[in-house]
Amino acid sequence: MTEVLPRVRRRKRQDWAGYVFLLPWFGGLIFMIVPFVASLYLAFTDYDLLTPPRWAGLANFREMLGDATLHQSLKVTFVYTLVSVPLSLAVALGVAMVLDRGVRGLAIYRSVYYLPSLLGGSVAIVMLWRYLFGYDGIVNDLLATIGITGPAWTTDPDYALSTLILLHVWTFGAPMVIFLAGLRQIPAMYYEAAQMDGASKWRQFRSITLPLLSPIIFFNLVQALIASFQTFTQSYVISNGSGGPAGSTLFYNLYLYQKGFAEFDMGYASSMAWLLLMIIAGFTAINFLAARYWVFYDN
Template sequence: MFQAKKNYLIAYGFLLPWLIGLIGLVLGPMISSLYLSFTNYDLLTSPEWIGIGNYTDLFGDRVFKKSVEVTLVFVIVGVPLQLLGALLVAVLLNQKLRGLGFYRTIYYIPSLLGGSVAIAILWKNIFGLDGLINDFLAWFGIQGEGWVSNPNYAVYTLIALAVWQFGSSMVIFLAGLKQIPMELYESASVDGATAFRKFKSITLPLITPVLLFNLIMTLIKSVQVFTSAFIVSEGTGGPSNSTMFYTLLLYLKGFSYFDMGTAAAMAWLLLIFLGLLTAVVFFTSKYWVHYGD
């Protein structure tokens, strides 16, 4: 009996640092932000309880609605393109090619750079008025423009940046492709199946669990895009708020306008949206995800 209690104490002793981190760095801030979302709080004075005022004000805020619209465009257009590009490149890199390790590294490097400030600045210069894109178009006599400053195209330049950084999804797809038995492809070849038929009937169904994982992770990442939008628009959201992503507005509300109550409300709305979105994806996955059984 004494030895069992001693073992429990030792176990809880090892768990204690994690429990402290969970309570102090996760649960504590979450509870505080939930409380602040129902208050008027400017970081300088004590919070003032206003109930659901922050939430009702948000739904009447034109800039908030624009941020939701821009973010949805980014997700609806960008996520499928990211997954499609990652899958196609993974299929190509799954072939027996010379210098395969080099190609895998080259395609993965953009993901290592991730949402760095340097890459965002580079992208801004590439699509700027005097950037590489316009220099290329000038060879064909086409007069370019400042793509990142044009409200009609700005968000699509950021989508292009996100699609370029598909390396992480590609590596996961590649790992999934490696698990498909070669016997299936050999049998299909004997039956005269074309490469497209093999991809449609063998590759795609067998990597749907991997596709589900990549879809969820890419959705979560896309909804939370911030660095590229902040750098490209210099923290303003761009002309006509064309790059005013949800997280950028959240940051501005909290740390530029000192409206931390509204920022906390936006954070909780984002959490609820991501939870519902993930739940919908999991629910619908039973219709298109195929496991070993």
């Protein structure tokens, strides 16, 4: 009995130490919960940042149904997401498979490919992208050497969104590093057995690599979808905050920013934020429901 009591006291002291280390997290949680609840309240109000909010019920959500600009921003965001996410993941997986074969200076290549992911959303990189694809930019200079007159990529409604999709694909470093880690976990004996059975490289990729890598693909897919729906900086810098030309780069988050901080319609912006949350939650739920049919685990 005398030996048990000191052990219990020591365990209690350890518990208190754990709670002390968790205090910063609990403090940060307050800064998440308060804005979360406040935005939910403001979504049902008419609030212009200058006067107290006035209860408006579902007026903001009814206004969304007839807001053509909001519908355009949703269209742009959906096109951007549905095109850029599969392309970036395909490029990331392809590069990861090349690096997985054993390349000298792998750490250097891995760092070089990962660097755009760190800088892709920065203002400096988007400004550089805008310069590269300008009418007098380097891309058109290169096309001119083979006799092709390139368009003004970033100011032409037919090409402006495509340049942002290309920028997203260029920042494939983060999923590539995760894919590379996943490829390193696939036992080599599976490929050796497949080679002995005469399986082609494509058959090995389809029957071994993809199934065993499916949990990693699923993780990268969910992460990429959430990030793409939250895109803001690229469209803001490329279009100088207008979403132009002709609304071709008017991403949902950019329109939300315009409503909240340019027009001071914070109630409507809050309702837009909750709509975005529901869209992201819906896509995430669909991915988790569909995962049971194509994601395979060892057990």
